[in-house]
Amino acid sequence: MVETFACSFRATELDARRGIVSVVERLKEMGIPNTRVDEVQIALAEAVNNVVEHAYAETTTGDVLIRCNLFPDRLWVEIRDAGAPFPDAKLPEGKAVDVDTPLENLPEGGFGWLLIRELANDVQYQRNLDNNQLSLCFEIQLTS
Template sequence: MANTVEITCAAEPEALGIFRTFIEDECSRFGIPEEVVFDLKLAVDEVCSNVVMHGYKGMPPGSIILALQFWPDRVTVQITDFGQVFSPDQTPAPDLDGPLEDRRAGGLGWHLIFQTMDSVAYEHSGAGNVLTLQKKLD
């Protein structure tokens, strides 16, 4: 049996801080370890930053729905938006080894999401774009 909590915000930059505070507050209620909370905040922030910056380009600004599901052995995060269709597979791999002069900042967000989450799944349907992240609890 899982506990689910949900928050909806307009896809504006201010939503990012609101989502992080929501994650902190809800994770604290369910006793989630600090390191896991940080990873969840980071992954959600990266996903939602993309939606805020690019998701609703060329269309009226919409909303982002963040749902957290607390299971005994994992936390599942579902982020839904109604903007442009986007797949994480489209992002180029970042350069992590080159000298500073050659580094580009692009692609680091998705890299961080894949590094900190145990699974990432994307689905697009009439109900919007739904990204599902899973983080295991040790």
């Protein structure tokens, strides 16, 4: 059996925060262990931040649609937006940050894809006619 829910919100930083928190509450109610929900929250927040900061950077801000499909052993989180596609229709690699560097050269960003790739078990992207569809898969061991 698959449990599903969806929600949508405007692609602004404050609406994104509220949207992410509401998704997290629903995932906890579904019985996903808190430590795994924490990891989903970290990855989901990065994916949504990217939509707010990049996909809608050059256009009028639109909506972010999130759909969660919980299978017995995995959770798929789908994030859709009507903004610009990823450059070259390819997902960023999420390279590790070089920390062996002088203080002034330390990066102040660019950690997002690293976190997504470390926490999600699978990442898929497809560019549809007028929207981006990013899907993150998380393996789950249900407690209830």
